[in-house]
Amino acid sequence: MAIWTVDQVGDWLKANSFEKYVEIFKNEDIDGIALFGLQDDDILKVLSSRDEDGTIRNPTMRTQRKFRTILEEYRKLVRQERKQRRRSSSSVNKELDININNNVKNISITTSKIKSHTINDIGTYSKTYTIEPKSIGMKFFTNEFICSNLTKYFLKKYNVTCHIPIQNQYDTKDALHIKLSGVKENVKNVRNDIHSLLTTIKMKIFNDENTDKKIIRWSKYIYSDSILNILQKIFFDKNKLTLWEKTNILSGYYIVYYVSGQHTFSVSEEFINHTLNNEISYVKDIIIENVENIQLKFRKELDEFINNKKEQQLQYQTMAIIYCQYSFQTEMKISFFGLRNQVDIAKKQIKLLINKHRMRKISIGLDSTQREFLLDNYVHEIKNLEINYNDDNVKIQIRENIIIAPQYLIKKIKQLIQSMIFQTSILIFQYIKNAFILTEKDHLKLKTLAQNYHCEINKIDIETKKDLIILPKGKNVSTSKYITNESNQFYSTLSMWRKLSISNNTIEIHKSYDLQVDITIISTIVDAIKENIDPKYGNGYFESDYGKRVLFIEWSPYLSQENNNQINESIKKFISTSIKQIDILCTNVVKTIAFATTDWENYYNRKQLAEDILNEMINQLGSKYYSDRSWNIVFLFNDEQNDFFNEFSQIISTLQTDRDGYEQFFYPISSMS
The missing domain is CATH 1.10.150 (DNA polymerase; domain 1)
Structure with missing residues (x-):
C-alpha cells in the first residue's frame, strides 16, 4: 500500500x-x-x-x-x-532526520561471509559486498536510475558484472547485497571504487532563505515529484551523480545527495548551486482561461502540444510540463521546469499558441451598400463560411459589420468576405533573370489595358526565387563555338545555387552570410563570440532580442584528423546532434537551417571533408525521422573560402540526379503578378 x-x-x-x-x-x-x-x-x-x-x-x-x-x-x-x-517502520521524514543528524557517519561497507569463489575454469571471480541498512549509500543503490548507470559504468571500465537486487528505495532496514563478478583484480578495483563513492557522499538541504530563494520557490509551488528525475538527469548528463528528494511532496524542501572527492562522478556544492541558478528554470502558471469552452481546433492543438512535451519529457527527461485543471475551475494552468533554453522555448510556443487562437471582434470595413449586396446575394455562402470554420467558433455578422474569429484567421476571413464583392484574378508572368524591373511606361500600359476591360490593378508584385530548371544536355558535336562559349559562361554562374533534393528536404550552398535563415548553427568559439555567446557555458540554443536564433555546438574537423574513422564518427555526431536539437527545440518554426563553415577549410583534405559532410547530411535527411520535415539546409561560405566552396559545389554537381540525359540545376526566376 x-x-x-x-x-x-x-x-x-x-x-x-x-x-x-x-x-x-x-x-x-x-x-x-x-x-x-x-x-x-x-x-x-x-x-x-x-x-x-x-x-x-x-x-x-x-x-x-x-x-x-x-x-x-x-x-x-x-x-x-x-x-x-519486516520492513522499516519509520517514515521517509524520520529516516531523513537520522541522515541529517548523522550525515555520512552511518555509511559502511562489509563483505559477506562468502568471501569468493571461482565459478569456471578460466578463473571468473565473484564476491558479495554488503551495504549496511539505514545508510545514505542505501539511497544511492536502491535508486533505479543510479543503479542502471553504475552497473553500465563498472562493466565498461572494469568488465565486471555488478548485480544489485531490486529493493524499494524507502525500505532500508534490510542490508543490500551487491554481487560482483569478473577478473579478481578488476573485482577488487570495483570494490574500491564503490567504497570511494560511498564514503564521499554528502548532503545539502535547500532551506536557507538567503542563499536558496530560487529553489525554495520551487519547493513552495511545485507539487509534482517528476522534477526529481529531471534534476537527476540534468546532472547525470554532465557526468555528475546526484540523488534528489523532497522532505514532503506538498510543503517540504528539496534535498540533494551527491558524490564529492575525486571520483569520476564527483561534483562540488558550488557546481550544483551554479547549475540550479543559471541553467535550470521554472515558469509558473501560464493560464488558459475558460478552457471548457475554447474552440475545438484550439483544444486539439493544445492537446497535441501537451502530448508532445510529455513525450519529450519521457524521452529526454530534461524538462517537465506540469499542468492541472480543477473540476471547480474554468481555467487551465501550465508550468514548465527544466533546462533554461528548453523551458524558454516551451514558454514561447504555448504563448504563441494562445495568442494564435485568442478570439477577437473586429470591423469588416464594409459600407451599407456592400452589406446589403451580401445579404441579398451571399447569405448561403456566408453561412457555409461559418460552417467551414466551425471548429474555430467563427461568427460573421454582416448587419453589424463585424466578425468574431481567432487572431490567426482574422485577415483570411475578411479577404474571403471581400472576395464575394470584388472578383479578383491573378496573372503571373515569369522571366529567367535574377532581377526584373518594371518601368513607369510599363505600369501605364498595364493600367490602360485593365481600364479597357473595365478593371483595375490593385497591385503588382515582383518576386525572384530559385526554381528547378531541367534542360537537355547538348549532343550535337557541330555546335558553333559562340554558342558553346555562351553556354559555358551561363553554366559557370550556376555554382552559387547548387542544390540537392533529399525526400522533402534540400541542401544548398551560398557565398554569403547575409542570407535570410530561421536558425544558424555555429561550431567555433570565434563565431560564438561574434554572436555574444560566452563559450564557457558550453553548447546550447540562444535567441537574441531581435529574434535571431543560434545553436552553438562546438566542433572542428582538424581536431579529429588522426584517421578516417575518427573524422567520420566526429562528422556523424556533429550532424546528428545538430539536426536532433533543432527537431526538439524548434521544429514548427524552422524551415531554413544554416551551417556556418568557419575554419572548416583548415582541414588537410578539404575534398574528403566536404564529401563526408554532404553524405552524412543526405543520410540524416533521408532517414525516417526527418524525411517529412521540408527543411532547407544551407552551408554558408565567406569570400576567403573560395576553394572550399568549389569543393562543395563539385561534389553537389556529381550527386545531382542525372535523369534521361537532362541536366538539373537551380536558377533565379522572376515572377510578376
Whole structure:
C-alpha cells in the first residue's frame, strides 16, 4: 500500500466516497508515499474548492474529520504491512532526520561471509559486498536510475558484472547485497571504487532563505515529484551523480545527495548551486482561461502540444510540463521546469499558441451598400463560411459589420468576405533573370489595358526565387563555338545555387552570410563570440532580442584528423546532434537551417571533408525521422573560402540526379503578378 500509484490512490478515494477529489490528487501526483505523509495543511489544501467567482471555499469540518479518519485507517494498514514484511517502520521524514543528524557517519561497507569463489575454469571471480541498512549509500543503490548507470559504468571500465537486487528505495532496514563478478583484480578495483563513492557522499538541504530563494520557490509551488528525475538527469548528463528528494511532496524542501572527492562522478556544492541558478528554470502558471469552452481546433492543438512535451519529457527527461485543471475551475494552468533554453522555448510556443487562437471582434470595413449586396446575394455562402470554420467558433455578422474569429484567421476571413464583392484574378508572368524591373511606361500600359476591360490593378508584385530548371544536355558535336562559349559562361554562374533534393528536404550552398535563415548553427568559439555567446557555458540554443536564433555546438574537423574513422564518427555526431536539437527545440518554426563553415577549410583534405559532410547530411535527411520535415539546409561560405566552396559545389554537381540525359540545376526566376 505504501507504494501505491497515483491511480491506486484514486481508486481508494472513490471507494471512500471522495471521488470528486480524484482529479485534484492526480494533478498533484499524490501516490501512496505522498498520501501517507499528508499533514493538516496539506489536507486543507487538497480538499478546498473554488466557486465560479474565484472564491476559495475550505472543506467543512465534517469532510475534514471523515478524510482524516480514512487516512488514519490507511496509515495503520501500511504500518501493519511493513511490520509483517519486516520492513522499516519509520517514515521517509524520520529516516531523513537520522541522515541529517548523522550525515555520512552511518555509511559502511562489509563483505559477506562468502568471501569468493571461482565459478569456471578460466578463473571468473565473484564476491558479495554488503551495504549496511539505514545508510545514505542505501539511497544511492536502491535508486533505479543510479543503479542502471553504475552497473553500465563498472562493466565498461572494469568488465565486471555488478548485480544489485531490486529493493524499494524507502525500505532500508534490510542490508543490500551487491554481487560482483569478473577478473579478481578488476573485482577488487570495483570494490574500491564503490567504497570511494560511498564514503564521499554528502548532503545539502535547500532551506536557507538567503542563499536558496530560487529553489525554495520551487519547493513552495511545485507539487509534482517528476522534477526529481529531471534534476537527476540534468546532472547525470554532465557526468555528475546526484540523488534528489523532497522532505514532503506538498510543503517540504528539496534535498540533494551527491558524490564529492575525486571520483569520476564527483561534483562540488558550488557546481550544483551554479547549475540550479543559471541553467535550470521554472515558469509558473501560464493560464488558459475558460478552457471548457475554447474552440475545438484550439483544444486539439493544445492537446497535441501537451502530448508532445510529455513525450519529450519521457524521452529526454530534461524538462517537465506540469499542468492541472480543477473540476471547480474554468481555467487551465501550465508550468514548465527544466533546462533554461528548453523551458524558454516551451514558454514561447504555448504563448504563441494562445495568442494564435485568442478570439477577437473586429470591423469588416464594409459600407451599407456592400452589406446589403451580401445579404441579398451571399447569405448561403456566408453561412457555409461559418460552417467551414466551425471548429474555430467563427461568427460573421454582416448587419453589424463585424466578425468574431481567432487572431490567426482574422485577415483570411475578411479577404474571403471581400472576395464575394470584388472578383479578383491573378496573372503571373515569369522571366529567367535574377532581377526584373518594371518601368513607369510599363505600369501605364498595364493600367490602360485593365481600364479597357473595365478593371483595375490593385497591385503588382515582383518576386525572384530559385526554381528547378531541367534542360537537355547538348549532343550535337557541330555546335558553333559562340554558342558553346555562351553556354559555358551561363553554366559557370550556376555554382552559387547548387542544390540537392533529399525526400522533402534540400541542401544548398551560398557565398554569403547575409542570407535570410530561421536558425544558424555555429561550431567555433570565434563565431560564438561574434554572436555574444560566452563559450564557457558550453553548447546550447540562444535567441537574441531581435529574434535571431543560434545553436552553438562546438566542433572542428582538424581536431579529429588522426584517421578516417575518427573524422567520420566526429562528422556523424556533429550532424546528428545538430539536426536532433533543432527537431526538439524548434521544429514548427524552422524551415531554413544554416551551417556556418568557419575554419572548416583548415582541414588537410578539404575534398574528403566536404564529401563526408554532404553524405552524412543526405543520410540524416533521408532517414525516417526527418524525411517529412521540408527543411532547407544551407552551408554558408565567406569570400576567403573560395576553394572550399568549389569543393562543395563539385561534389553537389556529381550527386545531382542525372535523369534521361537532362541536366538539373537551380536558377533565379522572376515572377510578376
